[in-house]
Amino acid sequence: MTQLPYLLLLLSNVLALLSVLQEKGYSVRISQKPYDTYIYIDNFMFGRHVEKQHLINFLLENNIAGPPPVLPIIGGRGVGKRTLVTHVCNDERVSSQFNFILHINGANLGQITENGNLSARTLVIEFFSDVDDNDWKKFYSHVTNLSRENKVIILTTIEKLERFGTVKPMTLNRLVYEEYRYLFKTLAFGSTDPVDHPQLIPIVEEFAELLEGRLIPANILADVLRKNLNVHFWLCKLRQVQITAKKNMTMSGAHPHKLFDQGHPAHFTGYILSPPTIITPNVPQNDLPQLRFGDLLTGHIFPPNGDFKLISWESRIPPYTSFVHTARFCLSLSQDQPESPLSGRKHRRPFS
Template sequence: METAIAAVAGEILSRFISFTLKKLCSSHECLEEKGKRLEHLLTRVHTVVEETDGRYITNSGMLMQLKTLSEAMYQGYHALDTLRFQLHEESSMDKVRNSFSFSSATRLKRPRTIVFDSVNKGKMLNLEVHGALENLERVVANIGEFLALLGGYDRMSQRPYDVYLYIDNFMFGRHTEKQKLLNFLLQRSPDGAPAVLPVIGSFAVGKKTLVAHVCADERVRSQFPSILHLKGENILSIVHHEKALLGMALVVIEFILEIDGVEWEEFYSFVTRTNRSIKVIIISTHERFVRFGSVRPVFLNKLSYEELQCLFKTLAFGSADPMEHPGLVQIAEEYAKSLH
């Protein structure tokens, strides 16, 4: 009797698992199609972001659209990487499934667990891919007007070594923030007084890296032959650099410690008397330095998890195919999680 019950239970479970596996196969085919669609949309959006990043954008509305495009792009890349890795895992598991015998309920315990795990992973993956696709399709649907307006903005000239630098900076993100800094430096100050832009962000988010990248731009270097870097605790040493401030000059100040308003006023008064066309960039982790700014500050938040994962993956693989080493893709993802 017990043997008969075990045989019936085994048959029922065998049929259930066969049905579930067929459903999984159908789901995988659907995911593969979504993956192809995701890859196609990512190519389009990546091209637009790259083209935008190579122009001087002054319109605030377009900068907001650029931010939306880049966020959708990084989310899409993360979903595509996750999908590829999951499909790679499933293809390996197919060999394991085929090796199981469905003759008894005892032997079915392990494959049943594998199937349920696969179903749960499949649902989560489908939700992530679907969400990324929706975002990309939404931004692509409204991209025509953006591209039409983009053609009216000047291109940034590139030096021979810019391609390598561009890949790193593109991967790093900060597209919108970079454009805001460029706009500040290249536009005239409306009131004729030295303009001050605070760049605020927590420790190690890339404030100095961003400012250094913008200062390396050809237009910025031609407009500001003199770029002076000061520490906040030594801002009054500016009096020893009066000759460097006579032409178009940019002063970059990194504040680590607090200073009083009197010291800042003394610094700003000297700069104003010397040359009203001077521009000042403040770099600090403390929001209280926003009070010294004459324009809206640029706030740098941590890179998103998707951006960090894209960064580490590209650093690890370069132009190589990540799926040749799927385990390393997971390592890059875990590293991004630990830093986010």
């Protein structure tokens, strides 16, 4: 019963959004599945209704005469490009028409073309760097020769790869502030009514501004905050985020999130964190110790005085990817830090 107000609030917002979309002329189908929305709140997705419908329409439209259509989906790290595509491909309207969907790393285009092992009608290609035009032409010609009924989706952070599209590219941006603030508040309070904790509501506003619309930090922090609805605890975590942001602005001239987006490392207490690597299930890892970001933030686990893998987020929905940083201990940085769970120093009691 404690979940009821939370679920009713979520449902009312979803229905309100559907009403607005219908008024604007969008054809909206209300699914019977309980999480047929986008960004997951626990096991419910939030937002991206327009993008989802656009992608479904692209996949279900009959191909006109000519080579297969190519839709580039462009967006920054962690905005949910692969999650959106995976969710759409699991929609019963799409899965009933496309019985096999092939996911390809763009770096392997040449190998795939040479081997000729393409049998899917929908190909999802993820590019982490630019690709030579000749390599793309060979690949696209191969796909066309196999079947003109194929559909191709490109996922990338690189805007200039939209040149390979045959239809208008889809751009996934971060949520606007009002949406992001609402999402963070819902995540942080969970089934608890925020009205019962009025002192925490202004702290939500400050977190929403500091995190700049980033979904992974929102999930990490909200998961920690939800377990301890204490004003002092929330203010302490807010202060940690402020100090980290200020430290990176002073040393590198940018917010840590922007440093990661640009492929640069960021400073985090006594450690230097590499940009996150996206890891899929069953991929072998090296022997470095692995710690979860959320566990460190709670203060119950302390990092080693050495390098380790820091798992910032593990997706709870397909494709079940993880975002993993390499954390490298830096003695000069740790000596400048106040005592904290992430400083690499031994403590007599957990930080709280």
